[in-house]
Amino acid sequence: MKTDYRTLLLILVTMMSMVIVYSVRAEASKPVPGKALYEKYCAFCHGKDGRADTPVGRILKPHPRRFADPVEMARLTDDQIHRAIKQGIPGTAMASWGQILTEPQIGDVMDYIRSLVVAGGTHSTPEQISLEVGRRIYDMECAFCHGLKGHADTDAARVLKPPPRKFADPIEMARVDDGRMYAAIKLGVSGTAMASWGDRLSPVEIIDVMRYIRSLEQPLPAGMTRKKLDILVGGNIYRQYCVTCHGEKGDAKTPLGSVLVPHPRNFTNARVMARISDKRMTQSIMNGRSGTAMAPWGGILNPEDIRRVILYIRHTFQHQH
Ligand code: HEC
Ligand code: HEC
Numbered sequence: 172m173k174t175d176y177r178t179l180l181l182i183l184v185t186m187m188s189m190v191i192v193y194s195v196r197a198e199a200s201k202p203v204p205g206k207a208l209y210e211k212y213c214a215f216c217h218g219k220d221g222r223a224d225t226p227v228g229r230i231l232k233p234h235p236r237r238f239a240d241p242v243e244m245a246r247l248t249d250d251q252i253h254r255a256i257k258q259g260i261p262g263t264a265m266a267s268w269g270q271i272l273t274e275p276q277i278g279d280v281m282d283y284i285r286s287l288v289v290a291g292g293t294h295s296t297p298e299q300i301s302l303e304v305g306r307r308i309y310d311m312e313c314a315f316c317h318g319l320k321g322h323a324d325t326d327a328a329r330v331l332k333p334p335p336r337k338f339a340d341p342i343e344m345a346r347v348d349d350g351r352m353y354a355a356i357k358l359g360v361s362g363t364a365m366a367s368w369g370d371r372l373s374p375v376e377i378i379d380v381m382r383y384i385r386s387l388e389q390p391l392p393a394g395m396t397r398k399k400l401d402i403l404v405g406g407n408i409y410r411q412y413c414v415t416c417h418g419e420k421g422d423a424k425t426p427l428g429s430v431l432v433p434h435p436r437n438f439t440n441a442r443v444m445a446r447i448s449d450k451r452m453t454q455s456i457m458n459g460r461s462g463t464a465m466a467p468w469g470g471i472l473n474p475e476d477i478r479r480v481i482l483y484i485r486h487t488f489q490h491q492h
């Protein structure tokens with residue numbers, strides 16, 4: 172019977188499609204691991220969407236972490252997330268969940284937190300994220316002394332000796348290469364207000380804040396060439412380290428210079444200075460002159476600094492005559 176076959180076929184097709192629809196539905200309503208737990212325990216403060224823009228989240232200090240924010244999440248490691256959930260963060264609203272969530276549940280919640288991040292926007296490339304992470308660290312931790320725009324014009328800065336570095340000033344910054352900057356942030360500068368941040372900032376975060384500090388630097392003043400800049404910087408170095416013996420005028424007629432034996436080199440003596448090559452000067456400054464008061468400066472001045480101070484000495488004292 173023809174119709175019976177057709178009915179059977181129709182029933183079969185209908186059943187099959189129902190099975191398919193049902194299994195798709197089942198797939199869709201199968202709970203995402205971690206989502207239910209997150210919404211039950213965490214969304215109250217951190218928000219369903221991870222923006223922490225909840226009535227409670229808005230009034231808490233510190234603010235609950237915003238899991239949706241790629242910048243806030245960029246440097247948060249799985250270890251930190253795990254520790255925060257398991258042990259809580261003392262002194263904040265972030266309680267310990269170690270008694271309530273099992274280890275696998277914590278894993279599921281962590282995966283869910285990571286899935287909440289909203290990519291794109293103005294901070295999408297790794298460089299933009301790094302710069303923005305650096306800006307936030309800087310504004311919170313460094314601007315108090317160094318100034319929001321890097322001018323070191325804050326109340327704190329005015330009373331500090333030595334004053335904080337002016338990151339906006341290309342002449343001051345010419346001497347601060349990346350290695351020196353990294354070391355200063357990680358270890359601090361002893362004998363100054365510049366504390367060590369190595370315990371509070373990870374190596375990546377130090378790079379982030381360095382990137383931001385570099386972005387604060389203003390262009391060289393109009394008419395300033397590289398060579399003029401080098402001489403200016405060399406002059407700063409000379410006045411900081413060399414002037415007590417070699418003198419403001421380079422003639423070594425200072426109270427200390429006059430009593431030293433042998434006498435500090437008189438840089439205005441063109442005849443003598445003509446015989447001293449740049450290479451020898453570099454050696455003498457780097458390693459000192461043994462048996463004399465001329466100490467080695469290699470630990471304090473890098474090769475660039477030495478090149479600049481030599482340029483300054485030659486340009487300022489030898490060209491006077
Ligand atoms: C009562 C509010 C509240 C609830 C509920 C809450 N948190 Fe938090 N959470 C906070 C606050 C506030 C911070 C920020 C602490 C800080 O900045 O030191 C935070 C920070 C965090 C951090 C970041 C840790 C870090 O090192 O910066 C993670 C991860 C986190 N919470 C996960 C969770 C998870 C998972 C849950 C649910 C199981 C949860 N939180 C529930 C308030 C809450
Ligand atoms: C309490 C004030 C204070 C705070 C806060 C502070 N600094 Fe400094 N910083 C100083 C002073 C003072 C100096 C100058 C030290 C010197 O003369 O060698 C300095 C120097 C520096 C230098 C230059 C070091 C060099 O060798 O020339 C860097 C880079 C630096 N700070 C980075 C930072 C960063 C990054 C932060 C924030 C994470 C920070 N500072 C926070 C006071 C501060």
Ligand code: HEC
Pocket residue numbers: 408409412413414415416417431433434435436447451452455456460463464465466468480
């Ligand atoms: C404590 C005193 C003192 C200070 C500070 C000092 N010098 Fe000297 N310098 C001397 C003396 C003394 C000599 C002579 C050494 C000799 O006769 O060999 C000398 C010699 C030199 C020479 C000639 C070296 C040669 O090969 O003949 C140069 C260049 C020089 N100093 C540069 C500097 C620079 C640059 C600084 C600062 C970074 C500096 N000095 C700081 C005492 C000093």
